[in-house]
Amino acid sequence: MTDIKEKIFKNIIQVLMVLTLSILVFLFYFLIREAMPLFDYCKISDFLFGTEWMPVSFGNELKFGIWYFILGTTYVSFIAIIFGLIFSTGIALFITFSLNEKLQKYIFAILDLISAIPSVVFGFFGLQVFSPIFFKMGVKTGNCVLLAGIVLTIMILPFMINSLCMTFFKLKKKYLIAASNLGIDKWYIIASIIIPESIKSIVLSTILANCRAMGETMAVMMVVGNAKVFPHLLGKGETIASLIALEMGTAIKNSPHYHALYAAGVVLLILTFVINQVVRIIGRDSE
Amino acid sequence: MNNVNVKIENLSVSYDDKKVIDNINYSFYRNEITCIIGASGCGKTTLLKTINRSIEYDENVKTSGNILLEENGHFKNIYDISEEVLRKRVGIVSQNPVVFPFSIYKNLLYPLDYYTKLNKEEKKEKVISVLKKVELYDEVKDNLDKYADNLSGGQKQRLCIARTLLTEPEVLLLDEPCSALDIKNQDVIEKLLLQLKNEITIIIVTHNIKEAEKLKDKIIFMDAGKIIEDGVDIIKNPKSVALKDFLNY
Numbered sequence: 001m002t003d004i005k006e007k008i009f010k011n012i013i014q015v016l017m018v019l020t021l022s023i024l025v026f027l028f029y030f031l032i033r034e035a036m037p038l039f040d041y042c043k044i045s046d047f048l049f050g051t052e053w054m055p056v057s058f059g060n061e062l063k064f065g066i067w068y069f070i071l072g073t074t075y076v077s078f079i080a081i082i083f084g085l086i087f088s089t090g091i092a093l094f095i096t097f098s099l100n101e102k103l104q105k106y107i108f109a110i111l112d113l114i115s116a117i118p119s120v121v122f123g124f125f126g127l128q129v130f131s132p133i134f135f136k137m138g139v140k141t142g143n144c145v146l147l148a149g150i151v152l153t154i155m156i157l158p159f160m161i162n163s164l165c166m167t168f169f170k171l172k173k174k175y176l177i178a179a180s181n182l183g184i185d186k187w188y189i190i191a192s193i194i195i196p197e198s199i200k201s202i203v204l205s206t207i208l209a210n211c212r213a214m215g216e217t218m219a220v221m222m223v224v225g226n227a228k229v230f231p232h233l234l235g236k237g238e239t240i241a242s243l244i245a246l247e248m249g250t251a252i253k254n255s256p257h258y259h260a261l262y263a264a265g266v267v268l269l270i271l272t273f274v275i276n277q278v279v280r281i282i283g284r285d286s287e
Numbered sequence: 288m289n290n291v292n293v294k295i296e297n298l299s300v301s302y303d304d305k306k307v308i309d310n311i312n313y314s315f316y317r318n319e320i321t322c323i324i325g326a327s328g329c330g331k332t333t334l335l336k337t338i339n340r341s342i343e344y345d346e347n348v349k350t351s352g353n354i355l356l357e358e359n360g361h362f363k364n365i366y367d368i369s370e371e372v373l374r375k376r377v378g379i380v381s382q383n384p385v386v387f388p389f390s391i392y393k394n395l396l397y398p399l400d401y402y403t404k405l406n407k408e409e410k411k412e413k414v415i416s417v418l419k420k421v422e423l424y425d426e427v428k429d430n431l432d433k434y435a436d437n438l439s440g441g442q443k444q445r446l447c448i449a450r451t452l453l454t455e456p457e458v459l460l461l462d463e464p465c466s467a468l469d470i471k472n473q474d475v476i477e478k479l480l481l482q483l484k485n486e487i488t489i490i491i492v493t494h495n496i497k498e499a500e501k502l503k504d505k506i507i508f509m510d511a512g513k514i515i516e517d518g519v520d521i522i523k524n525p526k527s528v529a530l531k532d533f534l535n536y
Contacts, residue, residue, distance in 0.1 A: 101346065177344050178385035178447075182398050182454050183375030192397070197388050 028269065035263035038064065041256045047263060053228050055247065055257035064260040066267060068230055072145065072237035073271060076220060077213040079149025079233075080156055081279075084209055087153065088160035089195075089202065095161070096168035097176075097186060108162070115158040123222030126151035131223060134234070141225065145237045148224035152216055156209040163208070167201035168194060203283030207276045214272045217241040240268040292317040292488040293338060293377075293458060294362060298352035300333050300342065300512075307333045309512035310352070315458070317357075320480060320489040322499035325509035326533060331492040334509070335460045338490070339377040340370055356458075375402070378456035382463040384443040386435035391427050394435045394446060398453045417452050420482075421445040422475045441472030448479065459483065461491040465498060477501055496522060496534065508533065 038047065042064050050065020095107055126147055135142030171194045179189040217239075225236025226246065244261050251258040293315040300308035307330045315321050323331045336342040338354055355362035356376065365373050387394050395414045399405060405413065418424035423445045427438070435446060444464060451459065461480070465473040480489055480502055493499050499506055500522055507517045510529045525531045 175385065175387060177341060178381075179387065179397075180344075180370075181339070181341055181374055181379045181381075182401075182451065183371045183373070183378075184398070184401050185371055188401060193387055 028266075031262055031266045031269065035259055035266050037254070038256055038259035038263045041259075047260070048267070051230075053243075055251070055260055062256055064256070064263075066240065066243070066260075066264050068228055069238055069240045069243050069264065070267065070271065072224070072231040073214060073239040073241070073268065074275070075145050075231050075233075075237065076148045076152060076224065076239055077210060077275070079146060080152035080213045081206060081210055083149065083153040084156045084160050084213075085202070085206060088157055088164055088205070091157070092161050092164035092168055093190060093194075095165055096172055097190065108165075111158040111161055114154075115162075119155060119216060119219040120222070122151050122155050123219040125154075126219065126223040137234075139234050141236075143223050143225040143236060144234050145224060145231045146233050148220045148237075148239075151219050151223050152213050155216065155219060156212050159212065160205045160209050163205040164198065164201060167198045171197050199283055203279055206279050206283075210275055210279065211272055214268060214275070215241055217245045221245055240264050240271075244268075290316045290318070292357050293490075294353075294355040294357075295338075296353040296355065298334075298337065298350070298354060300330070300337055300348065300350045302345070303347045304349075307512050308337065311512075311514055313507070313514060313517070315488055315490055316504075317488050318484055318486075319504035320484050320491060320502045321505045321507060322503045323490065323492045323507045323509060324494070324496065324499050324533070327494075329509045330512040331509055332462050333512075335379065335462055335490065335492050338365070338458070338460060339374050339379050340365060341374070341379060343370070375454050376456055377458040377460060378451040378454055379460040379462070380444075380448050380451055380464055382466055384440070384447040386438065386443050386446055389435060390432045391435045391438070391446065392431040395450055395453060398450060402454060413453065417449045420452065421449045421479055423449065441468045441475075444468060444472070445475065445479075448476070452483075456487060458488045458490065461489070463492055463494060466494065473498070 041062060042050075047064050047066060048070070049067050050063060051067050052063040052065045053069075054060060054063040056062075095104055099107065127143075130147050130150060131142035133142075134144055134147055139147075175193050175197075176186070176189060179193060180186065220239055221242040224238060224242060226238045226242055227236035228238055229236060231237025244264055247257070248261055251261055291314045295311055295313045295315075298308055298311045299306060309330075311334065323334065325331050333342060336345075337350060342348055342350065354365045356365055356368065356373070357363075365377075368376075387397060389397070392414060395417065396410060399410045399413060403410070415424060418427065423442060426442060427433075435443070438446060444467075448461075448464070465476055468476065477498065480491070483489060484504070489502075491499075491502065493502075503519070505517060505519060506521050508515050508521055508525075508527070508530045510533070515527045515529050516525065521530060522534065525534055
């Protein structure tokens with residue numbers, strides 16, 4: 001009886017696995033199918049490295065260069081990941097090693113609350129709290145790449161902190177008492193055992209946070225400035241996700257503009273994959 | 288009396304208001320092995336963990352009374368010594384050995400890197416000497432750079448004892464160090480402890496009466512958080528009903 005149950009369970013899991021992979025393959029196929037007709041109008045190199053985006057002609061030549069959007073996406077995500085890594089590691093260490101169990105519970109409840117906040121609220125938060133500060137610092141309209149990075153950092157922090165805390169708690173339980181019993185200082189143990197042992201988890205949480213960061217649309221769109229220019233830290237920029245969200249509604253179906261937005265989606269997917277691989281390699285090397 | 292190394296005065300420990308140690312007074316002497324025996328839950332391990340304050344890792348623990356550690360002819364309350372310094376002076380080896388996620392060699396270097404400014408060669412000498420002391424050197428000399436987690440239970444236990452010895456403790460606390468070991472490994476550790484007592488004070492919690500008999504200079508029998516009997520021959524001549532019951536007399 002147990003054997004039959006196990007077999008049924010195994011088969012269900014296998015079917016679900018195949019289904020998940022099929023969805024992924026289908027998604028990719030669908031994106032590529034919708035994107036391919038674009039290349040009847042422009043070359044792949046012009047699309048990837050072109051700096052002009054003129055999807056509607058008004059008598060001029062159509063241009064679909066997404067280089068600035070690629071840069072904008074990478075720039076904003078990079079800022080969020082770097083800030084996210086620094087703050088989440090610090091906060092997770094503080095929660096794990098300096099707070100008592102009762103306070104830890106409160107903090108986790110607050111983190112869960114923050115992760116449930118819709119991204120548009122973070123956008124408003126960025127606009128109301130940080131944007132005026134950047135405006136006072138001389139950034140026109142207050143919206144810029146750095147602000148988008150900061151808002152994105154706040155959004156990915158709860159997830160990163162939660163995932164790092166889980167690892168730190170496990171390692172704390174395993175090694176802290178044993179090492180402290182040698183009379184060794186807590187922070188030395190953290191630096192010499194806990195952090196090096198957490199590298200895998202840090203990489204994994206960075207990869208997952210990066211997926212969220214690269215694809216985040218609404219909050220970033222509200223604070224990044226949405227200008228089709230070379231992105232500067234304190235200047236405006238635009239991400240691929242913002243581009244698609246802003247223009248998909250106005251693109252005529254099966255027009256070059258429509259296909260270009262799908263092609264941008266493919267690039268976003270590949271970009272996410274490439275950056276995740278880079279993070280994985282860096283993590284493996286630092287182990 | 289001059290040889291007293293650890294003096295316990297009116298010590299009580301409770302977890303969530305449940306008394307685990309009940310007003311204990313006792314002195315542990317230098318160059319002696321004191322074995323603590325008693326049924327599970329009688330407070331043996333709690334007593335051990337209180338002596339080096341590792342009890343404080345547990346939640347909701349309350350302690351009262353004094354534990355005094357001899358220092359240059361005077362006694363100093365362990366609560367007036369920083370936790371780090373105390374744990375260096377009073378090392379503890381637990382029942383389940385925890386090796387760090389490094390190589391065998393790096394596990395042993397760990398306390399040396401933290402405490403000493405010895406050069407590479409001097410550190411290596413110390414590591415080899417302590418490995419020989421715990422009779423592990425011949426078994427691992429060709430695998431010092433291998434991951435310590437791959438060692439057997441007995442080897443891990445000896446590695447952990449070696450690592451603790453590198454901090455040069457004055458008092459060594461051992462919580463059932465041989466409970467998961469085969470006879471060969473037990474013998475090695477017992478032989479080592481008998482050697483070590485010439486240098487330090489050893490307090491060992493054990494369930495193994497034969498082991499206690501073999502190692503003891505003194506034996507303490509604990510029951511319900513109290514020291515019921517203590518002395519050299521309490522196993523052969525038990526006086527209390529509790530100890531007789533424990534020994535199935």
